[in-house]
Amino acid sequence: MCKRQKIQYRCGHQVYSGGIEYCSKAKKGAGGKRIRCDHQRTTTMRSSGDVCGKSSCQLSILRGKWDCCKCNECGNKFPLCDRGSCNHEVCGQCRAARS
Numbered sequence: 240m241c242k243r244q245k246i247q248y249r250c251g252h253q254v255y256s257g258g259i260e261y262c263s264k265a266k267k268g269a270g271g272k273r274i275r276c277d278h279q280r281t282t283t284m285r286s287s288g289d290v291c292g293k294s295s296c297q298l299s300i301l302r303g304k305w306d307c308c309k310c311n312e313c314g315n316k317f318p319l320c321d322r323g324s325c326n327h328e329v330c331g332q333c334r335a336a337r338s
């Protein structure tokens with residue numbers, strides 16, 4: 240079974256990390272390129288508190304910490320506002336936390 244590892248970031252995005260770990264059943268394609276076997280397993284690892292850093296990721300744009308534009312809750316670290324009743328997901332109007 241070939242293995243691959245994904246990292247789950249705090250922002251909710253998942254990114255593949257590193258290459259595929261091939262097993263003995265992996266085949267070789269044209270040009271010696273390896274092809275994984277039919278039984279790939281992906282393990283997901285939780286990142287200890289990072290954001291993915293993608294330019295399309297609002298939480299990354301706000302450097303992983305934001306103030307809510309709806310209820311002004313400060314220092315949110317997850318895509319959804321910490322104030323339970325607010326239910327607002329980080330958007331373009333939310334601001335990066337100052338601290």
Ligand SMILES: [Zn+2]
Nearest residue numbers: 240241262276
């Ligand atoms: Zn395999």
Ligand SMILES: [Zn+2]
Nearest residue numbers: 250252291296
């Ligand atoms: Zn992200």
Ligand SMILES: [Zn+2]
Nearest residue numbers: 307310320325
């Ligand atoms: Zn809020």
Ligand SMILES: [Zn+2]
Nearest residue numbers: 308330332333
């Ligand atoms: Zn907002």
